[in-house]
Amino acid sequence: MKQQVLKALANPxxxxxxxxxxxxLNFAVLFLCYMVAFVVSLILSKGMKPVSPMFFIFGVIGVxxxxxxxxxxxxxxxxxxxxKFNLMKRKIPRKLAA
Known part of the structure; x- marks a missing residue:
């Protein structure tokens, strides 16, 4: 039993x-960035030249x-x-979080 618990923690x-x-997290952040870039490009180019989805795909693969x-x-x-995200949510000072 103890080995199974340790193995689950050691190998996520x-x-x-x-x-x-x-x-x-990678997929969600890049998707949101792509959607913002897509909407902004549609607004600025008046629908003529949207951002290619290949930027999103290559970004996901690269990251x-x-x-x-x-x-x-x-x-x-x-x-x-x-x-680290949980510590930032709780607003713990950086000195204690490091």
Whole structure:
């Protein structure tokens, strides 16, 4: 029982070599950025020249590759990032959060 718990904590779930939480966060942030860029380009060009969705696809692949590289070095990267977000939500001073 104890080994199963430790294994689950030591090996978080992955999507293509990136921790699940970081992969979902990556996709969500890039999707929102793409939608903002798409709407702004439609407004500025009056509907004539929207942003290509290939920017979104290449962005997701590029950032996912970088995350895979860093998460290979540190398997707990997703948990570290989520813990930092939780500390920022609670407004804990930076001196204590480091």
């Amino acid at each position: 779930s992955h999507i293509f070599y990136v921790p699940y939480s970081l992969a979902v 996912h590759s970088v995350l895979a590289y860093f998460s290979k070095k540190d398997p707990q990267l997703g948990q570290i990032v989520i813990a």
